[in-house]
Amino acid sequence: MIVRLGGTRRPLHGLIGALSHSRTRFVWLSPVMDQLAWQTGHLSLFTRYSGVPRWIRVDNLKTAVASGAGPTAVLNAAFTTFARACGFAVDPCRAATGSDEGKTERRVRTSRVDFADLFAYDWPTLAPLQAALDEPCAEWHATRRCPITGTLIAEAFQAEQAQLLPLPTLHELFDCVVARPVSRDCLLSFEGLRYSVPFAWVGRTVEVRGTTQHVVVWAEGHELARHPRHTLERLVIDERHYVGTSTATVLAPTPLGQRARQQLATILSMIV
Numbered sequence: 117m118i119v120r121l122g123g124t125r126r127p128l129h130g131l132i133g134a135l136s137h138s139r140t141r142f143v144w145l146s147p148v149m150d151q152l153a154w155q156t157g158h159l160s161l162f163t164r165y166s167g168v169p170r171w172i173r174v175d176n177l178k179t180a181v182a183s184g185a186g187p188t189a190v191l192n193a194a195f196t197t198f199a200r201a202c203g204f205a206v207d208p209c210r211a212a213t214g215s216d217e218g219k220t221e222r223r224v225r226t227s228r229v230d231f232a233d234l235f236a237y238d239w240p241t242l243a244p245l246q247a248a249l250d251e252p253c254a255e256w257h258a259t260r261r262c263p264i265t266g267t268l269i270a271e272a273f274q275a276e277q278a279q280l281l282p283l284p285t286l287h288e289l290f291d292c293v294v295a296r297p298v299s300r301d302c303l304l305s306f307e308g309l310r311y312s313v314p315f316a317w318v319g320r321t322v323e324v325r326g327t328t329q330h331v332v333v334w335a336e337g338h339e340l341a342r343h344p345r346h347t348l349e350r351l352v353i354d355e356r357h358y359v360g361t362s363t364a365t366v367l368a369p370t371p372l373g374q375r376a377r378q379q380l381a382t383i384l385s386m387i388v
Contacts, residue, residue, distance in 0.1 A: 117228070119245065120238040128242075131157035132227055135169065137279075138262050138272035143227055143249050145242060151291035152328065154179035155198050159286070162202070164250070167280025172199070173207045186210030197293040197325070202284040230256070292326035302357055302369070306331055311343045312353040316363050 119128050129149040134141040142164045144157045154177075162168050174180040176189065183190045189208040191199075199206050228235075231249060239245040262272035296304040298317045303310045306324050313322060313333055322335040326345060331352075333341040343352045362368040 117235060119235050121242060121245070122240055123238060129153070130227065131161065133158075133161035133165075135165065135273065135276060136173075137264055138269050138276045139260075139264075140165065140257060140269055140273040140276070141227075142253050143231065145246055145249065147242065149177075149179065151179050151192070151194050152289050154195065155289045158198070158202075159284070159289075162283055165280060166277055167283060168202050168204050169280060170203075171205050171207050173209060175209050176211065180206065181208050184208075186213070194291055194293045197290070197323075198286075201286055203281045288327045288330075288332075290325040290327045290332070292324075294324050295321050296324050297321050303351075303353075304333070307345075309347070309349070310351050311341065312357040313341050314357045315360065315369055316366055318366050 117128055117130065118125050120126075126147060128145050128147060131144045131146070131149075131154070132141065133144070142161055144160045146153045146157060158172075176185045178192065180192055180195050181189045182192050186208055187210075191206055191208070195206070230252065234245065234248050234252075237245075239248075257269040257273060260269050261267065262269050265272045265275075292307075294306065296306060298304050298313045298320055300318055302312050302315045302318055304313055304322065304324065305311075307326070309331075311324075311331055311333070317335065317340060320335070322333050322340060325332045325334060329345055331343045331345045332339060341354065341357065343354070358369045359371075360368055
């Protein structure tokens with residue numbers, strides 16, 4: 117949709133979320149719809165629900181589905197990891213199936229009609245428009261009835277919240293997730309660069325997440341390493357990854373000699 121923000125006509129994308137039982141509905145707006153925005157939008161909806169649904173049915177957008185549709189869909193790797201971190205399962209719509217995708221498209225059309233007056237205004241920024249969208253949603257919940265229970269949507273929503281999962285405690289969002297092996301020199305490859313990993317993980321496969329500013333290496337549920345993303349350096353090394361005692365399967369790297377330490381100190385001083 118095209119909306120005026122600060123006197124300029126700009127395209128906005130809307131993420132519409134509706135709970136299947138109570139029909140509680142919210143709309144979240146964003147100027148972009150990349151993977152980071154996709155995850156941010158879901159977290160915003162979860163906050164409005166005060167919980168996370170156990171299953172989420174999504175349309176076959178590339179931010180959710182890499183290929184295919186329905187039961188045979190291959191999910192986007194980053195969204196799969198995000199779903200696992202939040203605790204929900206993904207149920208993509210089947211292609212050309214009115215009972216699946218038709219309901220989604222109908223909610224889009226309904227939302228355009230319900231919020232048409234708000235989209236006609238010139239808003240200074242996106243924030244007040246988003247706040248204005250939440251107000252009619254609350255009014256809608258308080259005046260319309262849930263088809264399942266026959267009660268007001270707000271009442272059905274209150275009962276449904278008890279069945280939702282707790283809100284996730286994500287530290288940061290990511291637009292790329294890949295598995296990478298750690299080479300003998302304690303390095304892994306990501307986006308054409310090489311990054312160091314603690315030597316104890318040599319020969320094993322780790323998970324690499326690309327966030328807005330960092331490359332974060334994960335394994336066994338915890339963070340192993342963190343490096344700046346999109347640097348000019350082709351080789352990004354943390355000296356601490358080469359220090360420590362040997363493990364049962366990996367020998368500790370040989371400590372640097374005096375000359376090597378002097379050379380490294382000189383290189384680091386030139387970089388700073």
